[in-house]
Amino acid sequence: xxxxxxxxxxxxxxxxxxxxxxxxxxxxxxxxxxxxxxxxxxxxxxxxxxxxxxxxxxxxxxxxxxxxxxxxxxxxxxxxxxxxxxxxxxxxxxxxxxxxxxxxxxxxxxxxxxxxxxxxxxxxxxxxxxxxxxxxxxxxxxxxxxxxxxxxxxxxxxxxxxxxxxxxxxxxxxxxxxxxxxxxxxxxxxxxxxxxxxxxxxxxxxxxxxxxxxxxxxxxxxxxxxxxxxxxxxxxxxxxxxxxxxxxxxxxxxxxxxxxxxxxxxxxxxxxxxxxxxxxxxxxxxxxxxxxxxxxxxxxxxxxxxxxxxxxxxxxxxxxxxxxxxxxxxxxxxxxxxxxxxxxxxxxxxxxxxxxxxxxxxxxxxxxxxxxxxxxxxxxxxxxxxxxxxxxxxxxxxxxxxxxxxxxxxxxxxxxxxxxxxxxxxxxxxxxxxxxxxxxxxxxxxxxxxxxxxxxxxxxxxxxxxxxxxxxxxxxxxxxxxxxxxxxxxxxxxxxxxxxxxxxxxxxxxxxxxxxxxxxxxxxxxxxxxx
Amino acid sequence: xxxxxxxxxxxxxxxxxxxxxxxxxxxxxxxxxxxxxxxxxxxxxxxxxxxxxxxxxxxxxxxxxxxxxxxxxxxxxxxxxxxxxxxxxxxxxxxxxxxxxxxxxxxxxxxxxxxx
Numbered sequence: 001x002x003x004x005x006x007x008x009x010x011x012x013x014x015x016x017x018x019x020x021x022x023x024x025x026x027x028x029x030x031x032x033x034x035x036x037x038x039x040x041x042x043x044x045x046x047x048x049x050x051x052x053x054x055x056x057x058x059x060x061x062x063x064x065x066x067x068x069x070x071x072x073x074x075x076x077x078x079x080x081x082x083x084x085x086x087x088x089x090x091x092x093x094x095x096x097x098x099x100x101x102x103x104x105x106x107x108x109x110x111x112x113x114x115x116x117x118x119x120x121x122x123x124x125x126x127x128x129x130x131x132x133x134x135x136x137x138x139x140x141x142x143x144x145x146x147x148x149x150x151x152x153x154x155x156x157x158x159x160x161x162x163x164x165x166x167x168x169x170x171x172x173x174x175x176x177x178x179x180x181x182x183x184x185x186x187x188x189x190x191x192x193x194x195x196x197x198x199x200x201x202x203x204x205x206x207x208x209x210x211x212x213x214x215x216x217x218x219x220x221x222x223x224x225x226x227x228x229x230x231x232x233x234x235x236x237x238x239x240x241x242x243x244x245x246x247x248x249x250x251x252x253x254x255x256x257x258x259x260x261x262x263x264x265x266x267x268x269x270x271x272x273x274x275x276x277x278x279x280x281x282x283x284x285x286x287x288x289x290x291x292x293x294x295x296x297x298x299x300x301x302x303x304x305x306x307x308x309x310x311x312x313x314x315x316x317x318x319x320x321x322x323x324x325x326x327x328x329x330x331x332x333x334x335x336x337x338x339x340x341x342x343x344x345x346x347x348x349x350x351x352x353x354x355x356x357x358x359x360x361x362x363x364x365x366x367x368x369x370x371x372x373x374x375x376x377x378x379x380x381x382x383x384x385x386x387x388x389x390x391x392x393x394x395x396x397x398x399x400x401x402x403x404x405x406x407x408x409x410x411x412x413x414x415x416x417x418x419x420x421x422x423x424x425x426x427x428x429x430x431x432x433x434x435x436x437x438x439x440x441x442x443x444x445x446x447x448x449x450x451x452x453x454x455x456x457x458x459x460x461x462x463x464x465x466x467x468x469x470x471x472x473x474x475x476x477x478x479x480x481x482x483x484x485x486x487x488x489x490x491x492x493x494x495x496x497x498x499x500x501x502x503x504x505x506x507x508x509x510x511x512x513x514x515x516x517x518x519x520x521x522x523x524x525x526x527x528x529x530x531x
Numbered sequence: 532x533x534x535x536x537x538x539x540x541x542x543x544x545x546x547x548x549x550x551x552x553x554x555x556x557x558x559x560x561x562x563x564x565x566x567x568x569x570x571x572x573x574x575x576x577x578x579x580x581x582x583x584x585x586x587x588x589x590x591x592x593x594x595x596x597x598x599x600x601x602x603x604x605x606x607x608x609x610x611x612x613x614x615x616x617x618x619x620x621x622x623x624x625x626x627x628x629x630x631x632x633x634x635x636x637x638x639x640x641x642x643x644x645x646x647x
Contacts, residue, residue: 177626184630188637222644230637240632243622289647293640308618311608313600358543393600422549427540434542456604464600471594500549503538 012056013068013087016097017137019049020104024129031122039112042125046108046132050101053136057094061512065090067142067526077527082204088142090523091512095364096139096269098509099371102494103262104132106375107255110487113480114255114382124164131157131259138266142523144193144278145203147270148186151235154263155182162252162260174244174251181244185231192227195220205278206524213281221279228274229293235267237327239301246308246320254382257316258375261323265367268327272334272517280520283338294335295439299446301328306453315381315391315465319374322417322457325450326370332447333363333432336439337518355438360514361506362431368509369416369424369498376413376491377458380406383480383488384465393464400466402477407466409488414462416495418455424495427502 008015023045031038060066068087069076076084089097108128115121134154141147159182163175197203199220200211212221234241245264249257275283275290283290305325312318337360341353383406384399385391400407416423419430429451437444479485498505516522540547574580582590590596608615 177629180626181629181633184633219645222647223641226637226640226644230633230640233636234633240621241629241636243624243629243632244626247624290644293643304618307611307614308622310604311615311619355543397597397599421547422552427547427549430540430542430545430547434544438543456607460600460603463598463603468597469594471597500553501536502547502549503540504536506540507535507538 008052009055009059011068012052012059013066013089013140014070016049016052016056016140017133019052020045020129020133020136024126024133027126027129028122031125035121038122038125042108042129043105043112045129046101046105049132049136050105053094053097053101056089057098060089060091060094061508065516065522065525082202082207082527085141085143085146086204087140088206088523088526089140090516091509092269092273092364092514092516093140095368095509095513096266097136099265099368100132100135100139100262103258103371103375104128104135106379106487106490107259109490110258110379110382110484111253111255113483114386115253118164120164124161127157127161127164128256128259131161131263135259135263135266139269142205143203144196144205144208148190148193151182151186151189151267151270154266155179155186155235158182158248158256158260158263161256162248164253164256165251168251171251174247177244178248181234185235188227189231192224192231195224195227205273206527209278209280209520210524210527212279217279217282221282225274225279225290229271229290232267232271232274233297233331235264236271236331237264237268237301237324238297238331239304239324239328242301242304242324242327245324246312246317249320249323249378250314250317254316254378254385257319257378257382261371261375261378264323264327265330265371268330268367275338276517277520277523280518280523289339291335291338291340294331295339295443296335298328298330298332298335299443301325301331302446302450303328306450306457309457310453310460313393315384315393315396315461316378318393318457318461319377319381322377322454323370323374325454326366326374326417328450329366329429329432329447330363330370332436332443333359333366336432336436336443337363340435340439355435357514357518358431359435359439360517361510362428362435364513364517365428365431365502365506365510366425368505369428369495372491372495372498373413373417373423373425376409376488376495377417379484379488379491380410380413383409383484386480386484387477388474393461396465396471397468397474398466398470399474399477401470402474403466403479405479405485406488409485409492410462410466412492412495414455414458416499418458419451420455422499424498424502427499427506 027038027042030041066089070085072084076082115124131154134150134157137150138147141150159175159179162178163172165171196208200208202208237245249260252260302325305321305328309318309321312321337356340356387403390396416425419425433444433447436447
């Protein structure tokens with residue numbers, strides 16, 4: 001038994017990708033036998049993937065970075081050239097994979113009832129599992145070209161799912177916009193990889209990081225860095241390149257909007273990974289202030305997101321803009337961490353500047369909190385659509401009378417996303433406010449102002465959708481099926497637990513992830529130690 | 532294990548303990564509830580006592596009284612009209628413009644990073 005567990009653990013990085021990938025291709029076959037069986041199969045596949053992620057997480061958090069080489073047990077570095085693709089799973093990668101797999105599991109569980117009345121569900125579940133594969137691959141890989149491949153898998157599957165309701169013109173339009181944006185972003189990303197490959201003859205992130213450190217930041221490195229930041233910031237939804245987000249999030253089925261939050265965060269993870277790990281040796285120097293780029297992008301993203309959200313009249317588009325604002329917090333916090341070090345005494349490193357680490361902790365903690373809070377709000381919007389077939393805030397009203405549980409879940413999501421105590425959003429935002437204040441008080445003021453506006457935005461939704469007199473057209477509306485309620489309850493439960501016990505989450509998950517992010521030496525260790 | 536769960540959340544300059552906050556909240560709620568007990572007891576549900584006083588005007592049908600989403604925050608949106616109009620102008624919904632923003636940002640970054 002122990003031998004089997006050891007073997008599963010040893011191959012967990014590959015299995016996390018292989019299981020949903022295989023599941024994706026088996027889904028159409030199972031669909032031919034039984035539709036119900038297919039739905040349960042998809043839930044099981046994501047469940048098994050989640051088990052592998054948690055198994056690997058326990059190993060990574062206890063024993064440090066796991067490096068998994070594909071295809072061979074022979075040596076990987078020959079004459080200083082890395083010759084195989086490998087996955088490098090550190091505390092940050094596994095933290096992101098935990099988020100991805102939670103979102104994927106909830107999405108597939110929610111889909112069971114939510115998508116029941118639709119046709120073409122064999123394709124839907126296949127694409128959903130492919131999207132999960134791509135997302136997890138982006139989070140675990142240690143190879144830049146491999147990252148590009150998974151980015152493409154995620155983008156293609158996501159675009160098809162955004163346009164899944166092909167009978168709606170706007171959904172097809174949103175899918176088209178998404179694939180255009182994704183393809184352009186991905187092609188530029190590939191171009192940047194080519195610039196680095198041409199110089200260093202390597203695709204492995206650790207190897208490239210080592211080479212950039214030795215070369216001392218050439219002009220081509222700078223061009224590649226700019227392209228990486230722009231491409232991943234666009235895929236990560238940072239303003240002013242955020243405009244595809246409300247389109248895609250707003251038109252996709254609610255379960256897919258939830259998963260898109262994870263896919264967007266995977267791109268943001270890629271951005272942080274490239275800035276801190278691949279360029280880690282040069283970007284923490286005092287003369288280089290890339291941190292300010294992230295800070296400015298974050299600030300603009302927050303402001304544009306909240307101002308545009310407040311004037312929206314479509315439920316899901318509104319949440320889409322709010323999600324944009326939330327992404328701004330992450331960029332602001334992580335950028336602040338980088339900036340504090342870059343502007344401080346040259347002797348100060350990321351590890352020894354406490355506010356830099358607090359900012360990064362806040363940014364990473366906010367990634368998981370945003371996934372849960374915005375995710376819950378999307379599921380609530382989906383539940384309202386399921387019950388009323390309406391998303392216009394001007395036409396909805398008085399639903400609290402008919403949908404009591406959904407209303408409670410919405411209130412939890414509302415309070416959490418606005419950063420009100422004692423919910424999870426408050427804990428991460430408190431870290432962000434305090435640390436950004438150290439860099440510049442204006443940053444903290446804008447962050448607090450954005451939170452206040454987020455509260456105003458969702459209070460408006462609460463009033464427009466759930467409060468007010470009972471409207472005659474919604475007299476027959478009933479609460480959504482239990483599986484949808486359970487999916488929302490799982491996320492609401494996590495929000496409450498994360499809110500009540502933030503220190504446990506920070507100590508067990510966030511701090512190891514933040515340390516992994518800033519300490520690129522650990523990521524490069526296997527290069528000198530050997531595999 | 533319990534000690535770890537109940538640990539105080541450190542934020543650098545401050546700290547935060549949700550359980551303490553909730554306990555204080557519950558105590559305040561109980562105090563308010565007790566004070567409420569000393570209040571007027573002649574309240575009768577469903578009588579004229581509970582109807583809103585609308586300056587003698589006839590009350591509209593309840594369905595007509597629901598304030599719609601577009602009517603909320605009118606003053607706020609009106610006073611920030613110039614910002615909102617500017618942002619609306621940016622959000623054309625045309626994918627070519629989305630790509631244009633990408634090119635603009637990349638150009639600005641190139642200048643910024645190139646000068647480093």
